[in-house]
Amino acid sequence: MSTPPPSYQPPAGHPVYAPTPHGYPQPGAAPALVCQVCGAAPAVPVTVRGHQGMIVIMRNLRRQGVFCRTCGLAVFREMQANTMLLGWWSPLSVIITGAVLLMNLGARSALLRLPQPTTWGGRPPLDPGKPLMKRPAGMVALVPLTLLAALVVSAPVLMVVGLLSGDSDPKPLTVGTCARNDGSWSDQDLKAVTCDSTAAQLRVTQPGLEGCEDGEYMADLKYSEDGTTNLCLRPLDR
Ligand SMILES: [Zn+2]
Known part of the structure; x- marks a missing residue:
């Protein structure tokens, strides 16, 4: 059974392959990605986004990488919590933040589809911390999120009501007509x-x-x- 030489380091930017129980991945077999933080496998490539609204200017953040379930969840929760706290503070940011929080749920579900790390990577994983809704950021975000959800739900309802009521805006009359x-x-x-x-x-x-x-x-x-x-x-x- 062959093992990689201890000094082996993949070139920067190159995907890292985990050795299988049979040594290196077999030719043609799907390469097993390892977490870029702790080195554990399995891992998936994910992109987690963040947003900060600062009254006049805005800032979009992006973290892209290959993470195991534990480290990925930590990255997701940190970005999501920061966005929930700092995302709302300009008019356009309210919409962008809602979209960013929603998009990150895609990255989260990709991470949750992974099993717990089965191959120990030799480095400590990140700490995912408390679930978002048990953090102050979750409580802060609850107000704008509820308002945004109400808006999204009520907009089509209001449109239908407007269509049904029809002549809600009558043509004005002028003197002499x-x-x-x-x-x-x-x-x-x-x-x-x-x-x-x-x-x-x-x-x-x-x-x-x-x-x-x-x-x-x-x-x-x-x-x-x-x-x-x-x-x-x-x-x-x-
Ligand atoms: Zn990891």
Whole structure:
């Protein structure tokens, strides 16, 4: 059984192969990667991202490497915790931080698919520390994360509600034009029509100091140009 010479060091940037029980990997066999921190196997290449928002400027962080489950989890938790604390502090950062935290879950699941290190690498692994939600960073992030989740969930709901309610934003009426009312006077549904059409029922008039004249109706404020001006509606004589 052959063993690598003790002085063997792979060239920088070259993947590191773990010796198998039969010596070096067999030709054609998938190379077994080892953790770049502790040297243990199995390990996977992962990219963990981070983000810092600093009011005006922002900073994106990235750590790429081959890690065993233990060291990878430590890198993931450190980046995730720092992002949870420092990620939120500019308007655009709120969105980026949400995306970064979500993307890192991909790296985390790749690491969790690995079994515990089976080959001791000779160097101490990193300490993964406490789970994120048992750290202060997890509690801090809970508020923006909850708000972000609420936003993501509510946006399509609000869009559907807006589509269903339809005419939530009626066309404004202007003085001198004509309209018809398809609703009642307590629940108006006013539409602008040309004054010489047979559909015209009402002429839009400016209220006097005393309000609308006798026989005139008051249009809902939402039918005025700015939403706050009173308009009167005089029935047309036909
Ligand atoms: Zn490791």
